[in-house]
Amino acid sequence: MGIRTEYFVAATDEVAATALHAPGGPSEPDLRTDQPRFDSVAVPAVDPFVMLGGLAGVLSxxxxxxxxxxxxxxxxxxxxxxxxxxxxxxxxxLVDELASAGPTRLAQAAREWSGTTTPAVPPQALVTALLSLGALAVRAADERHGMYCWTSLTD
Structure with missing residues (x-):
């Protein structure tokens, strides 16, 4: 059993909590508009507790x-x-650090972060994840919204 993680942007905790009503996660299209319910990025297996804590430590x-x-x-x-x-x-x-880091710093952080993950995650996979998270953080900052993680178990 694994986890599926999708990071997304929402105006408030209450608005973020409405993502529970989308069985496919925050990127699931709204039936009325056919647009994703939230601005989101899927970041497989980057959990919002341990792994994101390690990232926050590396960046800060x-x-x-x-x-x-x-x-x-x-x-x-x-x-x-x-x-x-x-x-x-x-x-x-962490959102602020991601938004202000820029691609070069995010790539450097991914290499540092890779050495702290258990099990080890290849640096290139983390570079891809960090660039996506960084871009999402920039959009969150532009909107003055928070970032959230929708997590579910997978088979």
């Missing part, structure tokens, strides 16, 4: 325990119960 230079102690690091805003899906927050400090 702060210890893992400090970044994961942030009250908005992985705070639950919506739950589909024991079987999920779940929606959690991404700390605004």
């Amino acid at each position: 230079g702060r210890p893992y325990a400090e970044v994961t102690a942030h009250p908005r690091h992985g705070a639950l805003v919506g739950s589909g119960g024991d079987e999920g899906p779940w929606i959690v927050t991404v700390a605004q400090t």
